[in-house]
Amino acid sequence: MITAVNINATKKYASKHDPSPENPTIFHIGLLDHNLNHYIDDQVTNFEIKSKNSAEIAKASYNLSRRNYLAVKFGLKEVENMTDPETNKPIKFDTVSVPVGSKNYMAATDRQMSMFSKALVDELAEVILNENRLTEDETKN
Numbered sequence: 001m002i003t004a005v006n007i008n009a010t011k012k013y014a015s016k017h018d019p020s021p022e023n024p025t026i027f028h029i030g031l032l033d034h035n036l037n038h039y040i041d042d043q044v045t046n047f048e049i050k051s052k053n054s055a056e057i058a059k060a061s062y063n064l065s066r067r068n069y070l071a072v073k074f075g076l077k078e079v080e081n082m083t084d085p086e087t088n089k090p091i092k093f094d095t096v097s098v099p100v101g102s103k104n105y106m107a108a109t110d111r112q113m114s115m116f117s118k119a120l121v122d123e124l125a126e127v128i129l130n131e132n133r134l135t136e137d138e139t140k141n
Contacts, residue, residue, distance in 0.1 A: 068125035
């Protein structure tokens with residue numbers, strides 16, 4: 001029997017690179033539903049089909065940095081214990097409604113995303129995207 005995925009579930013995550021492991025920043029990671037996964041793939045994939053000139057070949061590109069940014073923008077649900085660099089106070093995690101197809105999703109604001117280093121975005125994206133994959137035990141069932 002297949003168990004349905006709870007798209008509203010979140011998981012707490014602390015960065016492996018947090019300089020304060022005794023008092024870490026906690027990221028609440030959510031799942032990306034199939035609609036968001038397709039949207040992100042469409043945003044980061046580009047195909048150029050071979051033209052009539054036989055010397056040209058078909059090309060495909062995949063923008064990993066953009067994929068990671070979008071995965072975090074939509075997959076991050078809350079942040080605890082992170083200081084705003086402008087105010088030196090704890091940040092208030094802000095989201096905005098973003099239309100994707102016929103549905104609206106809550107996503108981190110651009111200002112919120114600008115507070116994260118590329119390395120942190122890449123790390124969080126890996127965690128978020130791995131949450132959407134089945135574990136070995138789930139695959140066996």
